[in-house]
Amino acid sequence: MTILSARHISKTYPGSRFPALSQFSLDIQAGEIVGLLGESGCGKTTALRILAGFETADHGTLTIQNKIAFNNKQFTDPTQRDIGIIFQDYALFPHLTVWKNITFGLNKKSGKNQRKLASEMMDLVGLAGYDNRYPHQLSGGQQQRVALARAMAPRPKILLMDEPFSNIDTVKKNQIRQELHSLLKKTGSTVIFVTHDTRDVMAMADQVIVMKEGQVLQQGTPQAVFKSPRNAYLAGFFGNTNFIEGRMVNGQIRTDLGPLAMDAPVGLTEDQPVLFSLRPGDISLTNEKDGQSIPVQIERQRFMGEFTEVECRLVASGTRLLFHVPPNQPVPNKTTYIQISEKDLHLLPESPTHGHPRLKD
Numbered sequence: 325m326t327i328l329s330a331r332h333i334s335k336t337y338p339g340s341r342f343p344a345l346s347q348f349s350l351d352i353q354a355g356e357i358v359g360l361l362g363e364s365g366c367g368k369t370t371a372l373r374i375l376a377g378f379e380t381a382d383h384g385t386l387t388i389q390n391k392i393a394f395n396n397k398q399f400t401d402p403t404q405r406d407i408g409i410i411f412q413d414y415a416l417f418p419h420l421t422v423w424k425n426i427t428f429g430l431n432k433k434s435g436k437n438q439r440k441l442a443s444e445m446m447d448l449v450g451l452a453g454y455d456n457r458y459p460h461q462l463s464g465g466q467q468q469r470v471a472l473a474r475a476m477a478p479r480p481k482i483l484l485m486d487e488p489f490s491n492i493d494t495v496k497k498n499q500i501r502q503e504l505h506s507l508l509k510k511t512g513s514t515v516i517f518v519t520h521d522t523r524d525v526m527a528m529a530d531q532v533i534v535m536k537e538g539q540v541l542q543q544g545t546p547q548a549v550f551k552s553p554r555n556a557y558l559a560g561f562f563g564n565t566n567f568i569e570g571r572m573v574n575g576q577i578r579t580d581l582g583p584l585a586m587d588a589p590v591g592l593t594e595d596q597p598v599l600f601s602l603r604p605g606d607i608s609l610t611n612e613k614d615g616q617s618i619p620v621q622i623e624r625q626r627f628m629g630e631f632t633e634v635e636c637r638l639v640a641s642g643t644r645l646l647f648h649v650p651p652n653q654p655v656p657n658k659t660t661y662i663q664i665s666e667k668d669l670h671l672l673p674e675s676p677t678h679g680h681p682r683l684k685d
């Protein structure tokens with residue numbers, strides 16, 4: 325069931341030459357955790373603020389739970405949107421105890437109800453017994469859980485989170501992502517969070533919406549966007565990749581890796597260029613020369629902990645490629661062979677035919 329739907333939302337800030345959001349559309353299903361992902365300045369926070377009602381849009385329609393929250397005639401106040409918000413810095417009240425922070429938004433409920441809602445949330449986020457602490461007496465992760473309990477105490481249908489992990493140190497991030505994910509799944513709420521870090525969406529999101537320059541580039545599961553990015557920007561943003569150029573010759577796609585056995589995509593015409601993305605983890609190193617192996621000259625290798633990152637050059641064409649080998653596999657500093665399976669070559673359907681990022685020569 326669609327719980328939130330945005331259609332063609334545009335916003336240009338006064339005095340700005342470029343729109344912060346342009347024809348921004350998305351659909352969110354109830355119970356999903358959705359990551360709004362993009363680099364700095366792409367409009368993520370603006371989108372979140374417009375969904376919350378803290379910012380007005382110039383055009384477009386926003387529907388929440390089948391009610392218009394915004395269009396060219398109507399505007400629903402943020403307090404009436406049934407949305408909870410966790411700000412980037414958590415915005416806890418420093419002079420109030422954990423308990424008072426959590427009950428702050430419940431002042432319209434009876435005392436008994438307040439106590440019930442707040443203590444249920446305190447138990448859920450694992451803060452029982454911390455009632456009388458002040459925010460400065462808590463770790464970053466605990467402060468985040470207070471912010472979560474405060475936002476969730478009124479039981480909003482939708483929770484918005486702005487950069488939920490930016491204040492958590494790198495060592496703890498993985499653990500906190502997992503904890504937060506299982507907490508959010510327990511509450512069953514619909515969550516939209518903003519981040520610039522693909523690792524956050526991989527760990528947390530059921531759906532990711534990748535933005536660039538105020539527009540949605542692609543929406544899907546993190547696995548789908550990683551595996552099947554629509555263009556070169558998305559392929560490069562969602563992890564390291566190699567770009568392989570191809571061209572249709574006599575009905576067959578030719579690339580620097582050799583001619584491909586795959587069927588050419590429908591509509592591809594003779595001599596038309598195409599671009600593939602090939603993840604470094606999908607290339608394997610082999611010492612054996614056979615019909616499948618491709619000769620390469622190893623140029624550089626770097627130990628990365630979980631794998632060794634290797635840069636090589638195809639002997640036939642001089643094209644550079646990046647690939648990963650397991651840390652215990654030795655990499656010879658000379659000419660050797662790699663193997664690639666055609667199924668791992670992902671054709672980028674929207675790619676420009678030139679100007680894509682590639683390894684620097």
Ligand SMILES: Nc1ncnc2c1ncn2[C@@H]1O[C@H](COP(=O)(O)OP(=O)(O)OP(=O)(O)O)[C@@H](O)[C@H]1O
Nearest residue numbers: 337340344362363364365366367368369370371520
């Ligand atoms: N109040 C404002 N007045 C004018 N321009 C603004 C305002 N807020 C944001 N912008 C501009 O709108 C664009 C989108 O900003 P926004 O904060 O939404 O991006 P973001 O993706 O959240 O970035 P970050 O990850 O750095 O927080 C940027 O070009 C920014 O400079």
